[in-house]
Amino acid sequence: MSLALSPSQALHLWHSASLRLVQSDAHDLTLRQLSILLHIYLVPPPHTVRGLAATLGVTKPVITRALDSMGALGLVRRTRDEKDKRNVIIQRTVDGALYLERLGDIIIDEGRELTP
Amino acid sequence: MSLALSPSQALHLWHSASLRLVQSDAHDLTLRQLSILLHIYLVPPPHTVRGLAATLGVTKPVITRALDSMGALGLVRRTRDEKDKRNVIIQRTVDGALYLERLGDIIIDEGRELTP
DNA sequence: GGTGATTGTTTCGCTACCGTATCATTCTCG
């Protein structure tokens, strides 16, 4: 089932949800960082630095830095790939899952209060 | 009519739309900047620096800087309030409207391709 | 009309991000 959004609905949903995100965000993630986090948690693994860089259309240092930041916040974890030790496998954490759960709640909440 | 989103739908919508935003964004706006822009265009005027700062829950220099940046991009315009010359009225521009229209299209597009 | 409040901007020191280029490690394959 697909979602039929009106232009007004789409922008109002984004507005109210991102507003609440800004107001409440303890972590103050960048748009890019948030995209990376969502990608890690919503797309089936494995996730590598190179793969994420290609998907996002950014350079590899951007991913490394984002993983540094989000790793320090406990939202994400790095592990060496034992099969190919050049690779880094990016893994999920409990804190990261909780963070995204809260984000989902905000979006659902604001969608519920939407008036076209 | 309100929008009944499932947790999966909510996060996938945010993921795919923000991903496309990152991939395609010529302007590379911050989450805060995007929130400010949406607020200016979706909430009835007038908009002032102080009002925006209070709404977003940030300090005034944040708004001033965001208006500087987005003003340089032509997304927003400043005008002095003639009634009270201390106030700055933030106004919309054609380019800003087009930018948000494009954002709305992305969200609608990704909502349409959603599978729960 | 002058004092204090209000508004937006600027300054300061700091932190974090950016892209390019380079590096260390590891793998591939002849």
Add this chain to the structure above:
DNA sequence: CGAGAATGATACGGTAGCGAAACAATCACC
């Protein structure tokens, strides 16, 4: 084994954001 490719991290110089504090301009009001 050894040369070249591939992967992720780091170094570098530059830019832009941050909060706190100080600032200039304007208003309000006695």
